[in-house]
Amino acid sequence: MRGQRSTVWIATAAAIVSLLMAALAQWQETGVAAGGDRWFASLCLAVYFVGAVGVIVLGVGYGRLLGVVTSIAARFLAPPSALDRPHGSGTSNALTEAVDAHLADGDRTVRHLREELQDLQVRSRLSERQKRHVEAILYSLRDAVLVVDGSDRLLMANEPAAKLLGFDAAHACHEPLAEIIGRTHAEFVELLRQSRCNRTEATKRELVFTQGDRPRAFEAIISCVQEDGKTSGVVAVLHDVTKEKEVAQMKNDFVSHVSHELKTPLASITAYSEMLADGEAGDEETRKEFYAVIQNQAQRLNRLIEDILNISRIESGLIKVKKEQASLTILIEEQMQMIRSYAEEKNITVTSGQPIVYDQVHVDKDMISQVIINLLSNAVKYTPAGGHVTVGTEVDEAARLVRVTVTDTGVGIPEDEMGHLFEKFFRVSANNKQAKGTGLGLNLAKQIVEKVHDGRMFVTSKVGVGSTFGFELPLATAEQAAAV
Template identity: 50%
Template sequence: MNSTRSGSILFWVFVGFGLAGVILGSVTVIGEPVPVPAWTAWWFAAAAIGGLSFLYLRLSRSLRNLAGFLKDSDGSWNRPEYSAEIGAIQEAIRKRNHEGTQKLERLNQQNQDLTLQIQLLRKQKQNAQAIIFGIRDAVLVVDSAHCLIIANQAAETLFGFHFDPSRLRPASELIRHSELLNLMDKSRQNRIPHVRHELTVDRNHEPAVFDCILSCVTDDQDQLTGIVAVLHDITREKEISRMKNDFVSHVSHELKTPLASINAYAEMLVDGEAKDPQTLQQFCSVIQTQAQRLNRLIEDILNISRIESGLVKINKQTISLSMVIHDAVEMIRSFAQEKNISVQTPPSIIFDQVYADKDMMTQVVINLLSNAVKYTPKQGRVTVDCEVNESDQVVRVQVTDTGMGIPPEDIPRLFEKFYRVEANKKMAKGTGLGLNLVKQMVEKVHQGKV
């Protein structure tokens, strides 16, 4: 105890000398005029070094004593009185480490599963968006707050707005169609799963008809989360349906007229009203004329149908248009002579060969000449011209007459099925199919131009 206390005192003495030496040495280094010899500072520094050495020896002895206390007699660290506690601590540490490792593995697995699920959901979202943005129908999706959350390019073009997915805006600010907005509000209020409406939308300053299907979207708790609107353009279908209805109506009317005449004169023949051969000849002539008219009507309808469906039989060969015109004029000449109408034909052309169906080209010229003769007053004139443009490899046939002409407002509809100019209906009877058949044969079959 006394040696320990003496060592401590000696240690602090050495430390005190060391500090004094450092101070004096520093003063000397700084260069202030201090009346202390330089060796004194070095002596005190040596004393400080001795004190530090003594402190190191004391600490080393203390550590050796502690190690000796913990070791066994054979030098191992397993002291019996501490082995149980140390083993328990080691087991607790190992168990806690194992549990932490298992938790970390579970967390890593959960993280991988969540990453895969997120990637799968992101891929599914991208696929759904690609489908929505790729279809031609307009698609609009609004949430429960009636904000627009999805709109494809077709919808943007139809309603004239730009959709920004990063900035949600109310649908009423983007969609300028009150009827559609009202229908979406009704669907949200009534929660009808699917409902179909027919809407008319102005597109390029023209009305377009759309088949609009509205669907309600709900979550797992059957709570409404949004409304989906899909608009399919049915303008063309509507136009085709209207044309079919008009076609059936016109065909029915055109078929009824000759059939009614045939039926009436046949009944008169059955009733014996033809008392003399002249009357009998008249009745039979009317029946024959109406039957021929009915046959022409049916043939024209069938020809147009075959051409439009692509089922018409075409026999193209090299023919002379001058010869075709000459044959057609001979067929129509007797009809023209009844009205004292002169038909002027072009002079023969050597190089007027074309690759076409002869029967169709003959039918085209006959239809044009027949129309010209029918709508030309008596003692009129019908002229047929044929020109060859060798540079463009084109042959042009032109039929002109001295008839009443066609009003400008009727020209755009001149080649429609069953269309007849109202101002000229009283001059001659017709089916309204002749010019349509001409256009089909020239343009669709032979890629020409009327």
């Protein structure tokens, strides 16, 4: 560009010099040849001079125009910072500045739009990621979760919700909830509708749903999604509280049972000691009898507390176990001796079968004795007068274990209650009326046999015929026997 402009200036200067030279030549020729027509020669010189001035003006104007055009072209072709600004002034400068400003504005707008686009893209990615997170959380929850929009149409539901409420999550989306589950779960649908209408932030309600054939209790937490003062949707979380309620009920039953069982011997102790203190036991014999009752009931209280503590210790793994070599026949015989007086009171016979040859077990003797006495006392307790209780033992050589059975001719246990027999404080409903008991004995026996001695408890029963309770224990190994 600079080269072109210089060429223009040189051409302009050459034209002016040529015109001036031509004027001078004309003036000299006219003056010398005509010899006196000086007026005409002066006129020619003036015309040439005006022509030269015009060429100068045109040259300058063209030069400036060329500069402006060059500048504009440069602006288009190169970034503004890289451009050599013309040092001219006046109209061309103003034009350049206006064009520059306009281009800068456009550039800023483009930059701004580009930034906004990037921002939107980032937000969109974040939003998509958050949605995936929410979905991942939703689908990994065990609780049933479903979301409806402001018109009670299903927006989202996880698998537990679909399973609980009985619909196909893949095909139910955007369908009105009332159409999906309205017939089967009208109460729940109505609860969602009411929460949305009332704009309740969070409602808690306990609802019962049937899963399989079993009614299950659910805590429903309904939260409304507010947007610009309107409810745009409702989120419902259904948490299964059946187990919690059962545990709470078991705790209540436990406390109730324990307090009842503790209070019974305590009632005797309190009453007899008050009678003694008030001098109501008139003679020495009566006083002795009262002391014996108090002692007896205190021992009963102690046994009960020990049972409860032992169960707790076994469950928590804190019980101290002292295993040693023992003859199972001797342990059984000792406990049979203890139960005989009670059985005779009820006119029940207690007998044992053929003794086994090898009866060595590696056990905690006190614990296994407790198991045997629990089974024997239950058998006597629930057998009507005149009945029989038989204790049997047999060895399974192949399995290297010994099996003990206590069979009675008692009332038997209904089939539907068999599965609960070893639960804490469970008592067969018919037995509740027949005899007293804590409902701890069988649970303790099972814990001792299975948790402490790696054995197995079992039971068979028929109502009106009788029951057989038993347990299996591993026989002592040769090493254990040799260690004695």
